[in-house]
Amino acid sequence: MIRSGQIVVEEVPAPVAGLKEILVAVTHSCVSVGTEGTSLAMSGTPLYRRAIKQPHHVKRVLEIIRDQGLGTAVRRIRSQLEAGSPTGYSAAGIVIAMGEAVDGFAIGDRVACAGAGIANHAEIIAVPVNLAVRIPIGLDEAAASTVT
Known part of the structure; x- marks a missing residue:
């Protein structure tokens, strides 16, 4: 993981x-080494930098905030980050x-x-x-x- x-x-x-x-x-x-090295490096990157590199994820988070609220979006992000x-x-x-x-x-x-x-x-x-x-x-x- x-x-x-x-x-x-x-x-x-x-x-x-x-x-x-x-x-x-x-x-x-x-x-x-290439793919998994990149995944490893990206997982240690601060969220704001990931957002800049992967704007499609930002769009999805904004949809969750709109549809389910900020609290749900925060919980889902934390859950995914903690799970690995x-x-x-x-x-x-x-x-x-x-x-x-x-x-x-x-x-x-x-x-x-x-x-x-x-x-x-x-x-x-x-x-x-x-x-x-x-x-x-x-x-x-x-x-x-x-x-x-």
Whole structure:
């Protein structure tokens, strides 16, 4: 997780597979120095500087203030800042569970997974089937984790 300019390791509950998702025990995840370095630096940036760099967020906050009030907007911002954000978007591992509507995968399959907010640096991830692919025989999981 990234929170306030720091990398934080936290214990969180394991996800549950949705209808068309697979649960993957991650064996390898790819660290992107550029993308994740930027996220880390941005998380430690004061809010006013973030607002200048990301005006679309300011617009959203103004909409919340208009529709739900200043107090709600402040609580939501504080909550998001305190929660931090998971990081990672390219991983590989072993399928350990599947949603009821999953086709084309089996428990024990080696898979490569992609997607910001999905293929995170975590022990177990829930991945929509359209963001996972079986790893070909002969390709190791470390290399497959660079799928994106």
